[in-house]
Amino acid sequence: MARKTRTIKVDYLARVEGEGAFKVVVRDGAVQSAELSIFEPPRFFEAFMRGRAFSEAPDITARICGICPVAYQMSSVHAMEDALGITVGGPLRELRRLLYCGEWIESHVLHVYMLHAPDFLGYAGAIDMARDHGEIVKKGLALKKAGNDIVNLVGGREIHPINVRVGGFYRIPGKRELADLGETLKSVRDIAVDTVKLVAGFDFPDRSRDYTFVALRHPDEYPFNEGRVVSNRGLDIRVADYDRHFEEVHVARSTALQSRLHGGSYLVGPLARYSLNFDRLAPAAREAARDAGLGTTCTNPFQSIIVRSVEVLHAIDEALRIIETFEQPDRPSVDVVPRAGIGHAATEAPRGLLYHRYRLEEDGSIAEARIVPPTSQNQPSIEEDLRDYVGGWLDLDDEALQHRCEQTVRNYDPCISCSTHFLKLERIEETSG
Amino acid sequence: MAKASRPRLAVWKFASCDGCQLSLLDCEDELLAVADAIDIAYFMEATRGRISGRYDLSLVEGSITTPHDAERIRDIRRISDVVITIGACATSGGIQALRNFADVREYTSIVYARPDYISTLATSTAIADHIRVEFELRGCPINKRQLLEVVSAYLAGRKPVTPAHSVCVECKLRGTVCVMVAHGTPCLGPVTHAGCGALCPSYNRGCYGCFGPMETPNAPALSQHLAELGMEDRAIARLYSTFNADAEPFREERERHGP
Numbered sequence: 001m002a003r004k005t006r007t008i009k010v011d012y013l014a015r016v017e018g019e020g021a022f023k024v025v026v027r028d029g030a031v032q033s034a035e036l037s038i039f040e041p042p043r044f045f046e047a048f049m050r051g052r053a054f055s056e057a058p059d060i061t062a063r064i065c066g067i068c069p070v071a072y073q074m075s076s077v078h079a080m081e082d083a084l085g086i087t088v089g090g091p092l093r094e095l096r097r098l099l100y101c102g103e104w105i106e107s108h109v110l111h112v113y114m115l116h117a118p119d120f121l122g123y124a125g126a127i128d129m130a131r132d133h134g135e136i137v138k139k140g141l142a143l144k145k146a147g148n149d150i151v152n153l154v155g156g157r158e159i160h161p162i163n164v165r166v167g168g169f170y171r172i173p174g175k176r177e178l179a180d181l182g183e184t185l186k187s188v189r190d191i192a193v194d195t196v197k198l199v200a201g202f203d204f205p206d207r208s209r210d211y212t213f214v215a216l217r218h219p220d221e222y223p224f225n226e227g228r229v230v231s232n233r234g235l236d237i238r239v240a241d242y243d244r245h246f247e248e249v250h251v252a253r254s255t256a257l258q259s260r261l262h263g264g265s266y267l268v269g270p271l272a273r274y275s276l277n278f279d280r281l282a283p284a285a286r287e288a289a290r291d292a293g294l295g296t297t298c299t300n301p302f303q304s305i306i307v308r309s310v311e312v313l314h315a316i317d318e319a320l321r322i323i324e325t326f327e328q329p330d331r332p333s334v335d336v337v338p339r340a341g342i343g344h345a346a347t348e349a350p351r352g353l354l355y356h357r358y359r360l361e362e363d364g365s366i367a368e369a370r371i372v373p374p375t376s377q378n379q380p381s382i383e384e385d386l387r388d389y390v391g392g393w394l395d396l397d398d399e400a401l402q403h404r405c406e407q408t409v410r411n412y413d414p415c416i417s418c419s420t421h422f423l424k425l426e427r428i429e430e431t432s433g
Numbered sequence: 434m435a436k437a438s439r440p441r442l443a444v445w446k447f448a449s450c451d452g453c454q455l456s457l458l459d460c461e462d463e464l465l466a467v468a469d470a471i472d473i474a475y476f477m478e479a480t481r482g483r484i485s486g487r488y489d490l491s492l493v494e495g496s497i498t499t500p501h502d503a504e505r506i507r508d509i510r511r512i513s514d515v516v517i518t519i520g521a522c523a524t525s526g527g528i529q530a531l532r533n534f535a536d537v538r539e540y541t542s543i544v545y546a547r548p549d550y551i552s553t554l555a556t557s558t559a560i561a562d563h564i565r566v567e568f569e570l571r572g573c574p575i576n577k578r579q580l581l582e583v584v585s586a587y588l589a590g591r592k593p594v595t596p597a598h599s600v601c602v603e604c605k606l607r608g609t610v611c612v613m614v615a616h617g618t619p620c621l622g623p624v625t626h627a628g629c630g631a632l633c634p635s636y637n638r639g640c641y642g643c644f645g646p647m648e649t650p651n652a653p654a655l656s657q658h659l660a661e662l663g664m665e666d667r668a669i670a671r672l673y674s675t676f677n678a679d680a681e682p683f684r685e686e687r688e689r690h691g692p
Contacts, residue, residue: 041448041498042553047540048531055669059641063528063676066452066574114458114479125480127468137465145461147508158459158635159452159574160643163636171636250546332637406481 006398022409024390032057034386036379036409049369050109053386054080054338054360055166062160067110070103070151071349072086072356073164074225075371079356080166082240083343084336084364091329092168093225094322095154099161099226100347101319102150106158107350108308108315109147111413112199113140116305119407120202122149136198141190142319143312146188148217150319153181168333175328185316192313193288199305200292205239205404207389208299211381212264213272216348222280222314225347231266232297234360239346242355248372258379261371265380268352270307282321285314301385301411308413338364349374375414382412440588443475445509447495447502448529448557452574453520454478454494460577465490468661470647471588489567489586490515496522496529496557501562503554504660510564518560521573521676525645528573530557530679557679568593569603571626573643573676579628596627599649600640603631612639616675619659621672624682645677650687 005179006026025032045064052060055074062069074096081088088096113136123129130137148158153173155161163169173181191235216227229245230236234343237245249258259266274295278286298307340362346355350375359368385408393404444454448591458464458479467473491513497503521527532540537555539614541548560566570583579595588595596602597647600622604611612618612634622631625646633640646652652673659669670691674681 016548041502042539042541042544042551043448043498043529043557044532044537044544045528048528053668056671056675060675063450063452063573066450066455069450069452090624110455110458118480125476127465127480130465130468134465141461141464148459148461156632157574159455162633162638162641165638170633170638246575248546250550353641387603 006394007158010273018411022386022405023388024405026390026394027285029391029394030062031390032388034383034390036386036414040124046369046371049366049401052366054084054358054364054366055336057369058164058166058224059160059162061390064371064373065158065262067107067212068103068351068354069160070099070155071347072371073161074100074347075349075354075356076358077166078225078345078357079343080360081343082345083341083358083360084339085341086167086334086336088168090335091172091327093335094326096152096164096225097202097221097335098319098322098326099154099164101150101315102154104315104350105147105312105319106144106151107147107413108312109140109144109195112195112305112312112352113137113144115413116200116308116410117202118307119403119410120199131290139194143191143195144364146184147315149181153177165333167336168329168331170332172329172332178323178326182320185320185323188384189313189316189320191416192309192316193284195314196288196292196309196313198326199309202305204300204302205389206300207302207392208387209385209388211271211299212261212266213268213275214261214266214268214353214377215273215276216346217276218280220280222277222282222318223348229346229353231261234278235261239355240344242344242346243357245319246321246355246372246377259377260380265384266377267381268305268374268377270350270352271301272352272384273348274307274310281310282314282317284317285310288313301408304411304413338362351375352377375412377392378412378414380415382409382414436510439470439472439475441472441487442584443484443488443491443509443513444473444478445475445491445495446477447493447506447523447560448498449495449520449522451478451494453523453572454492456519456575456577456580460581463581469582471584473568484512486632488513488514490517490584492584493518493523493560494520496559497563498529498554498557499552500554501552506560506563515568515589516560516564516566517568517570518566519570520575521571521643521645522557523560524569524571525677525680526557528676528678531674532557533679555565559679571644572596576628576630577623583606596670598627599623599633599647599650600625600627600629600634601646603627603629604634606634607631609634612637612659617662617674619662619664619665621655623655624652641672641675642683643676645680646682650682652682653689656686656690 022036024034058073060077117416156163214231215232216223218227278296344357355372357370485494533556613620618639621642622640626644628644671688673687
């Protein structure tokens with residue numbers, strides 16, 4: 001007699017950034033529930049941002065996530081510039097794109113080699129993997145380091161860069177420094193090409209879903225800092241209209257804010273970005289994707305590791321293009337004058353669309369702040385994946401099934417520290433007064 | 434046999450951004466050598482593994498903000514020979530310690546539609562407020578060279594070399610022209626603990642205090658100078674009130690200048 005109820009529970013999910021857990025309950029062969037819980041303690045950024053100066057936003061919001069601080073800095077400076085009526089163009093805009101390339105490389109390579117590849121090759125982590133695949137791990141570390149080198153030079157340091165400000169930068173890297181960085185990137189470019197080949201050879205479960213993809217789209221660039229918010233279901237809006245279409249819901253059953261688009265779940269991140277912007281990828285990245293067997297869209301979340309690798313190659317080529325064509329600006333930043341206003345921005349964090357909205361007082365202090373990180377947007381999709389996929393894996397033993405479920409969650413590279421507000425929360429009975 | 438005697442390391446996370454533990458993975462050139470010398474037995478950001486037995490060295494990231502975490506840190510102390518806190522959250526409560534000067538119920542209702550689902554303490558506090566710690570490594574984020582130095586030192590049974598002087602000394606050592614003297618740029622360097630290598634002044638901006646207060650700082654003297662540069666009280670208060678806002682010398686100085 002087979003067991004009637006089977007519960008797969010992982011109390012602390014490894015190789016994700018932050019603290020998360022999940023629980024899948026199967027009864028009589030049918031999946032009853034699938035919940036991803038985040039027990040990252042709340043840190044209240046949107047609350048303590050009130051009353052701070054607009055100029056502090058990039059330094060403060062960077063601290064939401066140590067893995068993707070550049071994304072927070074970029075979304076915050078663009079939202080502030082929107083509120084203050086400033087446009088930052090030319091070489092300063094290029095330098096921001098370069099910085100973002102660095103973060104994509106560093107963050108994606110961390111996930112591809114150290115967090116995700118061990119799932120496919122059967123190891124507990126990259127350090128175990130290094131015992132049998134030393135050369136692979138070493139190459140991955142070299143590639144990751146090149147991404148960090150970009151963030152280090154342009155941002156000042158890898159984690160919580162210090163060189164980003166509303167209006168531009170504090171210091172522009174010199175020609176010589178950029179040329180040296182270009183040489184470093186050239187020296188690891190082959191590794192990026194090989195990475196796509198390597199991960200394309202992994203064994204992928206045949207699982208696809210009909211996702212609603214959401215990403216930025218720009219007239220002629222693969223999106224980093226700018227674009228309209230589009231979907232594969234016809235959405236095509238200005239970032240300023242984000243709130244008219246998306247809402248955050250505080251779900252009663254334990255985990256808090258989740259984003260919905262017109263009431264339904266949707267997906268942001270590499271799969272969405274790629275599927276909505278394939279034609280904007282650098283030529284070599286497109287070619288590598290085709291050679292890896294990807295089409296112009298990708299709906300299998302397990303193959304996100306290939307898409308990330310393709311994006312790494314794109315980011316290297318884009319970084320090299322920027323370095324080769326860079327012209328030193330006259331000044332490191334444009335003038336900024338405080339005023340009252342509302343500003344919105346969305347940029348493409350490695351894990352997907354990151355939306356910021358601020359309302360400023362006349363003196364430039366922050367009256368309201370709102371931040372919607374990618375992982376809170378993806379959480380409903382992750383749960384739906386678990387619900388959909390587990391049914392097909394019930395013949396696996398507990399350990400194998402648990403591993404598959406973990407892998408399903410890790411496909412998203414969930415950055416749980418970012419999600420200041422989606423947490424597993426115990427209900428506490430409290431009476432006020 | 435040598436492998437079996439490698440010291441066992443654990444990395445623990447409390448309220449934080451994950452950046453300080455990421456510093457270990459950012460040691461791209463040293464990581465595999467470190468993993469050879471040390472058994473990285475528990476490090477959830479990097480590897481699947483279970484809590485088991487004792488750890489020779491526990492690195493702790495993040496601050497204590499929930500009742501559950503206040504319990505958990507005591508458990509970690511019990512199973513660890515040496516506890517080292519890494520980063521501003523763990524050593525001073527981090528940016529989330531700004532709640533310590535506010536009404537946390539109000540904060541909760543600003544961010545969450547259903548505050549009744551939220552379980553949190555009214556304060557964000559340093560690890561050393563809860564348990565004994567052998568060493569506190571400063572920084573928001575920590576400097577990865579200093580992390581390697583501290584881990585090596587404890588494993589070798591010696592004192593780590595992490596100078597407690599000010600960022601000013603680091604500027605002088607690297608030959609950076611003083612941004613405050615030369616350009617009138619407000620800078621927390623004179624009162625801030627060294628460790629970053631005086632990064633901000635080398636990028637033409639003033640230090641903003643990531644590493645928290647140095648040993649015996651004279652913050653009132655600096656504040657007077659900042660006021661002479663034209664900074665208003667409110668701006669001075671904000672400057673002390675970021676990633677190490679609840680470190681005593683910074684907190685006291687903030688209180689002298691703002692609500």
